[in-house]
Amino acid sequence: MPVALITGGSAGLGRALVHSLSREGWTVVTDGRDPAxxxxxxxxxxxxxxxxxxxxxxxxxxxxxxxxxxLGRLDLLVHNASTLGPLPLRPLRETTTDDLLETWLVDAAAPVALTALVLPQLRAAGGVVVALSSDAAVEHYETWGPYAAGKAALDRLVLTMGVEEGVTTYAVDPGDMRTAMHQDAFPDEDISDRPEPASVVPALRALLAARPPSGRYRAAAYAELPRVVGAPA
Known part of the structure; x- marks a missing residue:
């Protein structure tokens, strides 16, 4: 039975991925800050x-x-938990050093630290690490500085760790989604036109089934690819 560890599984894409894998017989360890x-x-x-x-x-x-x-093995580690940083979003001139450090701790440092803890199980299973990134990691959007820098660091750190440790690692941009976090970023906008997080899961599963070389990918590029049910992902 394959094993996955998915952070931030109480909502959004993390929750959708937990449900998808569980339905196909995976054992899934997941977390969230609110126990209820x-x-x-x-x-x-x-x-x-x-x-x-x-x-x-x-x-x-x-x-x-x-x-x-x-559980003794780890086939898939998904770093999904993240934070936008201080809300409402604001220019960098209004952002404190503590704001930056708190954001980067969640978005970049914690995923690296967690990966290091489970490396033996990842190696044993030939597992894959997926870091959920953002287009903000490569584009420059006003007021998104702390989050953007955190995601850019996450991309670089996870991919570098993959090279160092011989583990397959992906930084994946899932695209815009209708999530609470996205609504927090645009509190006065109607985001009902964004796709539901569950709609991104098939693209992620297709990417994992295809298992390309380690690197940065857009989920949209795999949206139309067939997925092999039960394939190591």
Whole structure:
């Protein structure tokens, strides 16, 4: 039975991916900061291990790694949990050093630290690391500075770690989605025209089934590719 660890599984794309993998027989370890919300998100799913906590907390990361260690393998690690930084979004001139550091801890440093903890299980299973990125990592959008820099750092750090450790790693831009985070970024806009997070899952699964070389990819480029059900992903 393949094993996945997906951070931020209580909402959005993380939740959709947890449900997709669980339905196909995967064991999934996932987390979220709100225990009640996390429990509701995975209610009724088989072989899903919810671990409430904040990925920025070293003790919580150790808890996640412990669950993976008990399972003995890790076929897929998805770094989905992230933060926009201080809200409402603001120009960099109004952003403090603490704002930057807190954002980068969640968006870049914590994923690297968590990956390091589960490297033995990833290697044992020939697993894959997916870092959910953003077009903000390569474009320049006003007021998105802390988040954009965090995602750019995440791309570089995870891909570099893959080279260093011999693990397949992907930085994946999922595109715009109708999520609470996206609404937080545009509090006065109607975002109902954005696609639901679940619509991105088939593209991610197709990318993972194709297993191209490590690198940065756009989910949209894999949206029309067939996915092999049950393929190592």
């Amino acid at each position: 919300r996390l429990a509701a998100a995975v209610a009724g799913l088989e072989a899903v291990v919810p671990v409430a906590g904040d990925v920025a907390d070293p003790a919580h990361r150790a808890d996640l790694a412990r669950e993976v260690g008990w």
